[in-house]
Amino acid sequence: MKNISKALSSIKENGLYRDCKYLSSSQEPRVNMEEREIILLGSNNYLGLCNDMDVKEAAKDGIDNYGAGSGGSRLTTGSYDLHRELEDKISSFKGTEGALIFNTGYMANIGVISTLCDRKWVIFSDRYNHASIVDGCLLSGAKLVRYRHCDMDDLERKINIYKGSNNLIVTDGVFSMDGDVSPLPDIVRLAKKHDIITMVDDAHGVGVLGHRGRGTPSYFNLNGEIDIQMGTLSKAIASVGGYVAGKKILIDYIRNTSRSFIFSTSLPPSAIAASLKAIEIIQGDDERRKKLMNLSKWFREKLLKIGFNISSTITPIIPILIGDAVKAVEFSESLLEEGIYVPAIRPPTVPRGSSRLRISLMATHRHGDLRYVLRALKHHGKRLGIIRG
Numbered sequence: 001m002k003n004i005s006k007a008l009s010s011i012k013e014n015g016l017y018r019d020c021k022y023l024s025s026s027q028e029p030r031v032n033m034e035e036r037e038i039i040l041l042g043s044n045n046y047l048g049l050c051n052d053m054d055v056k057e058a059a060k061d062g063i064d065n066y067g068a069g070s071g072g073s074r075l076t077t078g079s080y081d082l083h084r085e086l087e088d089k090i091s092s093f094k095g096t097e098g099a100l101i102f103n104t105g106y107m108a109n110i111g112v113i114s115t116l117c118d119r120k121w122v123i124f125s126d127r128y129n130h131a132s133i134v135d136g137c138l139l140s141g142a143k144l145v146r147y148r149h150c151d152m153d154d155l156e157r158k159i160n161i162y163k164g165s166n167n168l169i170v171t172d173g174v175f176s177m178d179g180d181v182s183p184l185p186d187i188v189r190l191a192k193k194h195d196i197i198t199m200v201d202d203a204h205g206v207g208v209l210g211h212r213g214r215g216t217p218s219y220f221n222l223n224g225e226i227d228i229q230m231g232t233l234s235k236a237i238a239s240v241g242g243y244v245a246g247k248k249i250l251i252d253y254i255r256n257t258s259r260s261f262i263f264s265t266s267l268p269p270s271a272i273a274a275s276l277k278a279i280e281i282i283q284g285d286d287e288r289r290k291k292l293m294n295l296s297k298w299f300r301e302k303l304l305k306i307g308f309n310i311s312s313t314i315t316p317i318i319p320i321l322i323g324d325a326v327k328a329v330e331f332s333e334s335l336l337e338e339g340i341y342v343p344a345i346r347p348p349t350v351p352r353g354s355s356r357l358r359i360s361l362m363a364t365h366r367h368g369d370l371r372y373v374l375r376a377l378k379h380h381g382k383r384l385g386i387i388r389g
């Protein structure tokens, strides 16, 4: 316990202490937080479907028809026709032979990578990949080779040095904390040249990029070129769960061997029904997605004009680079006083010295609210010396 309290003090001193912020309303552009109305700017509810009438209605029907809990794991009593329907829907959406649902994206990554790879494998992983990918790699026991973020020269150099008999290249489709898009065409080219399996984690790409939101591979016209497509049902798809999609034989193997799939109670029918409805909406109506992309472009241009250091992205994830963790927290807290919540992202989520405010937009944000946000960002950005006055 002494060590724990020492570690906590050091976390606090370095501006890395974390606590939860509690909402008492749904995930919307404006939320109730600790008795105040706050503009929310860090949500992954990109298309605003978390509180959509039809999605909620589907979840309620799920409860009415099947009950609240699922009662078992997928391979015992916890598989419902809804699970099969959702897996079929995901595979047709992603254009693959099959798909398998996990309880979270995190569990999908650790479950897929650790069952596919073992000590004899070499995994080439982008340095900025999501923590769940890294954990999957560690759990697998494979040799983990991390290449510089989106740097294809570094990737090929490392392939030439470390390549073994079984190899995997794994990357986020859209990077969660930077919002940039992985150079998938180059990755596919290198993978073909060196005979390596590819895996894309499209947690932030699905619903946002590609033809009718099919994701990053579709954005690059690489349908069918990625061996393992993984994603989450908890972001644009506005529910909870993870999935893996790919060839039937791969899905069969994962269903039979993946421990995070096998040894956990399946998602409740309400969550599955909500995902089904949300994907249906995404497939049927591209307006939300277009609105989100236009709003993001407009907002990025405004931030650049004000003088903020933002990475060049095309996605609704728009990080404002600050650097110092303490200053990032100070910026975030000043904004909260103005009624705006943008989370400060710090190590270990991002590399040391690259703390940031991670803004992410929803299709349902209003221009008026965003203009208010821009004024506050400019004011406090100047006051804190983040932009020039």
Ligand SMILES: *Cc1c(COP(=O)(O)O)cnc(C)c1O
Residues within 6 Å of the ligand: 104, 105, 106, 107, 109, 130, 132, 172, 176, 201, 203, 204, 232, 233, 234, 241, 242
């Ligand atoms: C959010 C996220 C995950 C985890 O998904 P959950 O469903 O939230 O567990 C995995 N990978 C990336 C890139 C993510 O952003």
